[in-house]
Amino acid sequence: MADAVCTFCGNVCDDVEFDVNTQKGKRLCALGLAKFREKERIKSPMINGKEVSYEEAVEETAEILVNAKKPLLYGWSSTVNEAIRYGIILTEKVGGVYDQCSSVCHAPGTLAIIEEGIPGGSLGTAKNRADVIVFWGCNPLEAHPRHPARYSAMAKGFLIKSRKDRKIVVVDVRKTKSAAMADKFIQIKPGYDYAIISALRALVKGEDIEAREVGGVPKEVLAELADMMKSANYGVIFYGLGITQSRGRDRNVENAVKLIQLLNRHTRWVIWPMRGHYNVVGAGEIPAWEVGFQYAIDFSRGYPRFSPAEFSAVEMLLRKDCDAMLVMSSDPAAHFPWKAVEHMKNIPVIQIDPFPNMTTLLSNVVIPSAVAGIEAEGNVYRMDGIVLRVKKLVDSEYWSDEKIVHEILKAVERRL
Amino acid sequence: MLWIKNGIVVDPKNGIDAERMDIFVKNGKIVNEEDVRKEDCRVIDANNKLVVAGGVDMHAHIAGSKINVGRTMRPEEMRVVRQTAGKLRASMGRVLLTSPAIGYEYARMGYTTAVEAATPPIGAPHTHEELDSIPVVDKASLTVFGNWHPVFKYAADRDREKMKAFIAWALERTKGFGVKVVNPGGVEAWMYGGNVRNLDDEVPKWSVTPREIITELVNANEELNLPHSVHLHCNNLGVPGNYQTTIETIKLVSGIRNDSRQVLHVTHVQFNAYAGSSWRDVASGAAEIAKVVNSMDNVTIDMGQAIFGHATAMTSDAPFQFTLHKLTGSRWVNKDTEIEGGAGIVPITYMPKNPVHALQWAIGLELGLLVESDRVVLSTDYPNGGPYTEYPYVMAMLMSRRMREKELDRVSPYVQKATSLPAIEVEKTLYEVIEMTRSLPARVMGLESKGHLGTGADADIAIYNLNPNDLDPASQYDVVNREFRVPAYTIKDGEIIVKDGNLLKETWGRTYWVDARKKASVDSIDSDLNEFFTEYYTVRRENYGVAEYWMRKPERLEVN
Numbered sequence: 001m002a003d004a005v006c007t008f009c010g011n012v013c014d015d016v017e018f019d020v021n022t023q024k025g026k027r028l029c030a031l032g033l034a035k036f037r038e039k040e041r042i043k044s045p046m047i048n049g050k051e052v053s054y055e056e057a058v059e060e061t062a063e064i065l066v067n068a069k070k071p072l073l074y075g076w077s078s079t080v081n082e083a084i085r086y087g088i089i090l091t092e093k094v095g096g097v098y099d100q101c102s103s104v105c106h107a108p109g110t111l112a113i114i115e116e117g118i119p120g121g122s123l124g125t126a127k128n129r130a131d132v133i134v135f136w137g138c139n140p141l142e143a144h145p146r147h148p149a150r151y152s153a154m155a156k157g158f159l160i161k162s163r164k165d166r167k168i169v170v171v172d173v174r175k176t177k178s179a180a181m182a183d184k185f186i187q188i189k190p191g192y193d194y195a196i197i198s199a200l201r202a203l204v205k206g207e208d209i210e211a212r213e214v215g216g217v218p219k220e221v222l223a224e225l226a227d228m229m230k231s232a233n234y235g236v237i238f239y240g241l242g243i244t245q246s247r248g249r250d251r252n253v254e255n256a257v258k259l260i261q262l263l264n265r266h267t268r269w270v271i272w273p274m275r276g277h278y279n280v281v282g283a284g285e286i287p288a289w290e291v292g293f294q295y296a297i298d299f300s301r302g303y304p305r306f307s308p309a310e311f312s313a314v315e316m317l318l319r320k321d322c323d324a325m326l327v328m329s330s331d332p333a334a335h336f337p338w339k340a341v342e343h344m345k346n347i348p349v350i351q352i353d354p355f356p357n358m359t360t361l362l363s364n365v366v367i368p369s370a371v372a373g374i375e376a377e378g379n380v381y382r383m384d385g386i387v388l389r390v391k392k393l394v395d396s397e398y399w400s401d402e403k404i405v406h407e408i409l410k411a412v413e414r415r416l
Numbered sequence: 417m418l419w420i421k422n423g424i425v426v427d428p429k430n431g432i433d434a435e436r437m438d439i440f441v442k443n444g445k446i447v448n449e450e451d452v453r454k455e456d457c458r459v460i461d462a463n464n465k466l467v468v469a470g471g472v473d474m475h476a477h478i479a480g481s482k483i484n485v486g487r488t489m490r491p492e493e494m495r496v497v498r499q500t501a502g503k504l505r506a507s508m509g510r511v512l513l514t515s516p517a518i519g520y521e522y523a524r525m526g527y528t529t530a531v532e533a534a535t536p537p538i539g540a541p542h543t544h545e546e547l548d549s550i551p552v553v554d555k556a557s558l559t560v561f562g563n564w565h566p567v568f569k570y571a572a573d574r575d576r577e578k579m580k581a582f583i584a585w586a587l588e589r590t591k592g593f594g595v596k597v598v599n600p601g602g603v604e605a606w607m608y609g610g611n612v613r614n615l616d617d618e619v620p621k622w623s624v625t626p627r628e629i630i631t632e633l634v635n636a637n638e639e640l641n642l643p644h645s646v647h648l649h650c651n652n653l654g655v656p657g658n659y660q661t662t663i664e665t666i667k668l669v670s671g672i673r674n675d676s677r678q679v680l681h682v683t684h685v686q687f688n689a690y691a692g693s694s695w696r697d698v699a700s701g702a703a704e705i706a707k708v709v710n711s712m713d714n715v716t717i718d719m720g721q722a723i724f725g726h727a728t729a730m731t732s733d734a735p736f737q738f739t740l741h742k743l744t745g746s747r748w749v750n751k752d753t754e755i756e757g758g759a760g761i762v763p764i765t766y767m768p769k770n771p772v773h774a775l776q777w778a779i780g781l782e783l784g785l786l787v788e789s790d791r792v793v794l795s796t797d798y799p800n801g802g803p804y805t806e807y808p809y810v811m812a813m814l815m816s817r818r819m820r821e822k823e824l825d826r827v828s829p830y831v832q833k834a835t836s837l838p839a840i841e842v843e844k845t846l847y848e849v850i851e852m853t854r855s856l857p858a859r860v861m862g863l864e865s866k867g868h869l870g871t872g873a874d875a876d877i878a879i880y881n882l883n884p885n886d887l888d889p890a891s892q893y894d895v896v897n898r899e900f901r902v903p904a905y906t907i908k909d910g911e912i913i914v915k916d917g918n919l920l921k922e923t924w925g926r927t928y929w930v931d932a933r934k935k936a937s938v939d940s941i942d943s944d945l946n947e948f949f950t951e952y953y954t955v956r957r958e959n960y961g962v963a964e965y966w967m968r969k970p971e972r973l974e975v976n
Contacts, residue, residue: 117747124754292494302500387541
């Protein structure tokens with residue numbers, strides 16, 4: 001067994017072990033184990049279905065990117081920081097558009113930061129201090145299985161010595177598996193997050209609300225929750241896609257942030273998103289320091305411009321606004337609206353990924369890569385912005401993402 | 417090899433004040449004339465030009481989670497395009513700059529070294545990734561200690577040996593350069609919604625006070641004999657009346673000596689130099705602080721000058737940032753970090769007609785003028801007080817009373833009664849401002865090869881179109897303010913990076929870190945560390961910190 005750092009979800013559990021020979025793991029959850037176990041791989045680099053060398057695939061990629069008027073370079077949430085950094089510089093060099101998986105996921109949270117900031121904390125503050133934790137629109141037991149044990153509901157630390165020292169609230173539109181671990185489960189009507197948060201703000205302020213119920217939740221239940229929040233010593237809201245991808249989107253998060261601002265006038269509260277892929281945070285942090293923005297960044301004028309819903313991947317494809325696409329460790333063909341995918345069929349697509357997926361089927365250039373965390377090392381951002389180094393457990397013939405993107409960058413620079 | 421010919425050299429460390437002389441460079445170092453073959457030298461005509469060491473910014477927030485979430489929160493900052501992409505990178509930002517822009521703008525001002533002022537320990541890998549993306553300049557980062565639970569424990573126990581071991585361990589793990597302390601105890605109190613208000617307020621759940629934390633850290637730092645002293649952001653920052661806490665804090669180290677440098681550096685003192693009891697009667701406490709600093713020979717400070725215009729407050733002083741958010745109603749980022757401390761970020765605009773902002777602007781200048789030039793470093797606490805690109809403005813202001821009078825005309829009249837600035841006659845000399853921006857910050861940091869032009873120094877050199885023998889800074893302040901923004905040459909490690917204000921190429925500087933493990937028994941805290949990590953951290957001890965091989969160009973300074 002070798003010490004490993006898991007490269008599946010935003011938990012980035014750094015206490016796991018995996019044996020490459022026996023394919024057995026320790027402390028890995030089902031999702032992590034599935035990630036680490038051997039499965040079908042892309043065998044070789046390919047151009048139009050024909051097997052080629054890495055060097056040929058890199059040259060072809062560079063040729064496509066340099067000749068394109070506006071290439072879209074998308075994905076980046078399941079690779080290491082080193083590869084992302086080269087990816088950003090590459091996009092700048094070719095005057096393309098950089099976008100990452102957040103734009104169909106947690107990006108409304110980024111817009112809320114632009115509006116209001118974010119009063120947050122690292123996962124260790126929840127573990128050590130939080131006596132009330134609210135999971136809102138997220139289902140950690142199924143999406144981030146070890147989150148409750150390692151960081152939140154069941155975690156013990158400086159002030160919290162047992163599960164009894166902490167109250168757990170789950171707010172969701174349906175009774176998820178996570179609801180079972182809650183002291184209080186509040187089922188809300190879909191699309192009413194904003195209204196309910198507004199009601200809570202009023203109640204926390206000490207104002208009355210006229211409605212008897214909001215979003216399917218009786219006023220008394222909301223008043224109880226407001227009291228619970230105010231009387232916490234240190235509270236945390238962890239939110240998920242239930243907030244960012246339902247009616248209201250970024251405004252929901254913004255409203256929740258305002259609730260937290262208000263609660264900090266009484267006691268301590270923080271709020272944090274439950275980010276999905278293991279390095280989706282890095283896919284935003286690195287462009288932020290390299291070019292100033294997190295996603296939806298266009299370089300066609302020679303300098304970066306940020307415009308979500310204009311330069312985000314789905315909208316670019318729907319408008320047929322890109323004439324080539326590079327997909328890094330993602331599967332837009334499976335997850336994007338079919339009209340967007342249709343445009344992908346009409347333009348040259350380059351895929352970099354360890355595993356075959358739907359996008360492989362419509363890619364002109366396919367470049368298989370080493371699996372980060374098993375065959376390649378590098379830095380990644382845990383969901384709370386803490387950087388961990390994922391490890392290389394075994395040698396591989398596959399090039400790492402970092403090497404592939406660096407070679408493409410060099411091949412592009414030779415052509416410019 | 418370079419032969420910088422006929423320049424007018426100002427080199428305070430070596431006592432050279434506007435002497436015409438030649439400087440020779442070989443293998444990135446400054447060498448004696450006989451060590452070069454003149455026919456192989458590239459000659460730089462510095463006739464009647466000012467030749468000085470590259471500038472050293474010893475306190476700026478240039479890398480890590482704080483500035484980066486600042487960028488995320490403020491896309492409006494990125495509407496300023498300083499340079500489009502080409503051979504070099506696109507360079508972006510108004511006050512908050514992208515990493516490429518940070519390196520480029522320092523170089524374009526003749527600065528060649530910059531120190532990140534506050535790294536949350538667990539955030540060190542992030543900080544170093546960003547430092548590795550800043551071109552040209554040499555870098556270092558200061559690790560934040562003052563609210564870290566093990567520090568509370570060893571301070572409360574008065575366990576000097578373990579404190580030293582912990583500092584040595586932590587600096588190695590974070591690849592840090594020195595011991596930064598921010599509002600000691602106050603950030604821990606913020607985890608309960610409070611703050612500490614004086615040096616003897618007990619930290620919640622810990623029987624320890626700010627006084628004890630500071631004293632124990634300073635003593636441990638001195639016994640380790642680290643290159644840099646404790647670097648302190650005082651308690652009560654941004655609170656009217658806080659100048660008394662600052663003075664009391666400074667006096668904590670009277671009697672502690674170090675022959676080569678200060679034993680305490682108090683940073684961005686402008687924010688800690690307020691008299692009065694509320695924002696209604698707030699006034700300057702700068703003169704009193706200056707008196708105390710001048711009376712001691714073991715304390716240095718930096719100004720934390722406020723610049724009118726946009727800025728972004730970002731500090732590990734999380735409770736202060738919440739206060740600022742409540743005060744201005746502006747956006748607010750908070751980040752509590754494991755058991756290590758916290759941070760906050762709030763946008764701010766300093767407006768000349770706002771009495772408080774004008775006061776802050778005046779206090780920074782008072783400190784720069786009233787404190788002797790061998791103990792006050794020029795800084796804006798970038799981006800808290802404003803952009804470092806305005807250092808030339810501050811230099812010109814320090815050198816010219818006439819410029820100050822002109823500027824005073826456009827600011828709130830509140831400063832007339834609340835500060836002594838209008839009455840200050842001091843005009844710093846060119847030699848003194850070169851000291852405040854070069855040799856002094858290098859000495860304060862313990863960077864011996866920086867900030868001067870003596871033999872063996874790094875060939876980090878700035879050449880400006882200013883002839884000291886033909887310049888009256890008091891009346892030609894506009895010339896000073898203009899020319900320090902556009903060096904004729906910036907030379908980094910012997911390479912010409914900037915010519916006539918234009919960036920010629922991108923190079924990559926070193927990142928210095930301090931290894932003090934030989935001076936302490938790190939083994940003595942082994943079981944403590946295991947306990948801290950098992951009980952309180954969310955990462956394993958083995959996965960904590962930064963390895964040298966991840967870094968682009970690490971340079972280890974070993975303390976023997």
